[in-house]
Amino acid sequence: xxxxxxVADGADPAREAFERAVGAIGHHERTEGELREWLxxxxxxxxxxxxxxxxxxxxxxxxxxxxxxxxAEDKRELRGWGAERIRESLLQRGIExxxxxxxxxxxxxxxxxxxxxxxxxxxxxxxxxEADRARALAFLTRRGYELEIAYEAIRRREREAAGx
Numbered sequence: 001x002x003x004x005x006x007v008a009d010g011a012d013p014a015r016e017a018f019e020r021a022v023g024a025i026g027h028h029e030r031t032e033g034e035l036r037e038w039l040x041x042x043x044x045x046x047x048x049x050x051x052x053x054x055x056x057x058x059x060x061x062x063x064x065x066x067x068x069x070x071x072a073e074d075k076r077e078l079r080g081w082g083a084e085r086i087r088e089s090l091l092q093r094g095i096e097x098x099x100x101x102x103x104x105x106x107x108x109x110x111x112x113x114x115x116x117x118x119x120x121x122x123x124x125x126x127x128x129x130e131a132d133r134a135r136a137l138a139f140l141t142r143r144g145y146e147l148e149i150a151y152e153a154i155r156r157r158e159r160e161a162a163g164x
Contacts, residue, residue: 013033013048020044021052022061030077031064032057033094068095076107083112085144109149116145119152127158 003137017039023029024038039049056062068090075081075089083104090100120127120136127133133154140150 011043014051017044017048017052018055021056025056025061025072029067029070030062031067031094032062035062048071059146064095065099065102068099069106072103072106076115080115081144082116082140082143082149084146088144094122112149113153113156114144116140116143117156119143120153122158127154133158 070084075086087100087104136154137150
């Protein structure tokens with residue numbers, strides 16, 4: 001049987017779904033919704049999928065709260081994403097809104113502001129004209145920073161540049 005193909009004839013679907021799910025989350029962490037979709041795309045149905053997902057939750061191997069927290073931390077630190085972009089991405093991955101909010105709220109506004117300022121500093125753009133400030137604002141909002149955080153990061157960067 002092809003390991004990525006549909007369920008083999010005569011195989012126990014619940015056992016097969018569980019074994020495939022273990023392999024899938026061994027490659028990279030997934031949300032409950034992503035794992036359900038992944039199993040469904042491989043020919044597993046209803047009860048077998050729910051049994052596999054339920055067993056992995058019981059074993060602590062599948063945890064949307066942990067996923068959301070780690071995902072948010074990684075995107076903040078490694079990609080420089082802001083809260084809005086992280087929240088939207090988590091929701092798209094099937095994380096419940098309350099868990100997405102909790103993961104995003106784990107970062108204070110001061111931390112967000114520091115991270116936004118550091119992003120501006122790495123770009124080394126001058127903020128001398130309205131066009132410069134508009135580009136910086138657009139950059140930060142594309143990264144998912146709220147307008148208030150982006151504006152304040154730009155103001156701080158301008159003050160730092162004026163003081164040096």
